[in-house]
Amino acid sequence: MEISQSSQRILASLLEARTGQQITFNRRWRIDSALSSIMRERDFANVDQLVARLVAGRDPALTESVIEALLNNETYFFRDKLPFDLLFGGPVKRLEQARQREKRLSIWCAGCSTGQEVYSLAMSFADEKTRWQGWKIDIVGTDLSRRTIEKARAGIYSQFEVQRGLPVVQMIRHFDEVGGREWKISPVLRDAVRFEARNISDAPPHPGKFDIILCRNVLLYFSPEMKRLAFTRLSQAIAADGSLMLGAGETVIGLTDRFVSDPENRGLYVPAPGVGIGASPAARVA
Numbered sequence: 001m002e003i004s005q006s007s008q009r010i011l012a013s014l015l016e017a018r019t020g021q022q023i024t025f026n027r028r029w030r031i032d033s034a035l036s037s038i039m040r041e042r043d044f045a046n047v048d049q050l051v052a053r054l055v056a057g058r059d060p061a062l063t064e065s066v067i068e069a070l071l072n073n074e075t076y077f078f079r080d081k082l083p084f085d086l087l088f089g090g091p092v093k094r095l096e097q098a099r100q101r102e103k104r105l106s107i108w109c110a111g112c113s114t115g116q117e118v119y120s121l122a123m124s125f126a127d128e129k130t131r132w133q134g135w136k137i138d139i140v141g142t143d144l145s146r147r148t149i150e151k152a153r154a155g156i157y158s159q160f161e162v163q164r165g166l167p168v169v170q171m172i173r174h175f176d177e178v179g180g181r182e183w184k185i186s187p188v189l190r191d192a193v194r195f196e197a198r199n200i201s202d203a204p205p206h207p208g209k210f211d212i213i214l215c216r217n218v219l220l221y222f223s224p225e226m227k228r229l230a231f232t233r234l235s236q237a238i239a240a241d242g243s244l245m246l247g248a249g250e251t252v253i254g255l256t257d258r259f260v261s262d263p264e265n266r267g268l269y270v271p272a273p274g275v276g277i278g279a280s281p282a283a284r285v286a
């Protein structure tokens with residue numbers, strides 16, 4: 001269905017103001033299908049009518065649902081697989097040595113959507129029980145979208161969702177079948193992780209100091225200013241010897257000098273010298 005240029009502009013600026021995400025020209029065709037269920041539920045004949053209601057204000061619930069619907073929440077277990085091998089072969093191994101005394105690792109998945117990335121990490125640690133005996137592994141997932149965070153907390157996935165990316169052995173080991181159609185993450189893994197609704201441009205979650213941060217496939221549609229702000233926030237929450245992982249199509253290059261490419265692990269980033277928690281305070285704010 002045709003959507004007027006002005007409605008497209010209004011929706012694009014609403015989304016960008018609230019989330020930092022831009023709707024590029026080639027993603028505009030998605031607007032109609034993304035909003036179709038809201039239009040059905042609320043009985044709007046077309047997107048222009050819906051936008052007119054948004055502009056009139058006084059309907060914060062509608063605004064919230066529209067933003068949620070326009071976000072891209074695509075995710076799956078062990079997404080792209082290789083990054084998980086890279087993470088566990090590189091930084092996790094290195095930090096295992098570096099944190100031998102405290103036996104503690106903190107990991108933040110910023111923009112975790114419905115939780116598959118967080119549970120993939122938790123499964124990877126759980127599958128090496130003996131190695132991580134006596135360690136406290138704190139994994140927190142955050143996302144701006146309350147709807148995805150609720151689903152992540154519930155830890156219930158459809159047959160299709162568990163089949164995407166998740167090897168059968170892990171599916172059987174870490175999930176219980178519910179009602180013959182869905183799969184629920186085991187209570188042990190559920191209790192091993194936490195989820196919070198949080199905008200990446202706001203303060204980081206507790207404890208505010210992370211050894212590893214994953215921020216994959218989140219920054220892709222941010223404006224350059226929003227990317228810079230996100231990198232500043234991430235740099236304020238990472239340990240000086242921590243590691244940052246972005247999505248395959250994302251980079252820090254040309255956007256921030258707070259992170260540099262990890263010379264030992266291609267595709268990962270580390271805080272620039274003097275940046276990161278644990279670096280000298282003067283260097284940190286520079």
Ligand SMILES: C[S@@+](CC[C@H](N)C(=O)[O-])C[C@H]1O[C@@H](n2cnc3c(N)ncnc32)[C@H](O)[C@@H]1O
Pocket residue numbers: 018019020021071072073074075076079110111112113114117142143144145148198199200201215216217218247
């Ligand atoms: C495409 S998903 C990526 C999920 C997961 N990281 C992965 O790679 O599979 C991007 C997620 O980023 C979230 N997001 C977008 N803008 C955000 C912001 N400003 N703060 C926090 N999360 C945001 C979206 O709600 C969405 O769930």
